[in-house]
Amino acid sequence: MVAQKSKSSEIIGKTVVSKSGRKFGMLGDLIFESRTGELIYLSVKSPTAYCLSLDLEKSRGGEHLVPFSAVISTGDFVIVAEEDIV
Numbered sequence: 001m002v003a004q005k006s007k008s009s010e011i012i013g014k015t016v017v018s019k020s021g022r023k024f025g026m027l028g029d030l031i032f033e034s035r036t037g038e039l040i041y042l043s044v045k046s047p048t049a050y051c052l053s054l055d056l057e058k059s060r061g062g063e064h065l066v067p068f069s070a071v072i073s074t075g076d077f078v079i080v081a082e083e084d085i086v
Contacts, residue, residue: 011074016044016066018082024051027078028063041065042078054085 008030016024028045032038043063044051056064070084 011078014074014076014078016042016078016080018080019072020082022050022082023048024066024080025064030068031059031065039068041068042071042080056085 012027012029014027016027018024025044025047028043030039031041031043033040041057041059043059043065044056045063047064051064054064056066059065066080066085070080070082072079072081
């Protein structure tokens, strides 16, 4: 099975949701380690009340950060595994 690849411009602005359908907000940006190129976080803009209730790390600009390791899939939505976040 070949993994499908997406460009960052295709997923930025998509809604970030958990497997159970809880909305986090909109994908604002991808944050990566500049030395290795490893993706580390997704930043969430326009966070929902649910996202605000979680104890997520924040960027210098105050955006909530979701670990990239929690991403399950991308498509119409960016789906994350909630158990990998909290």
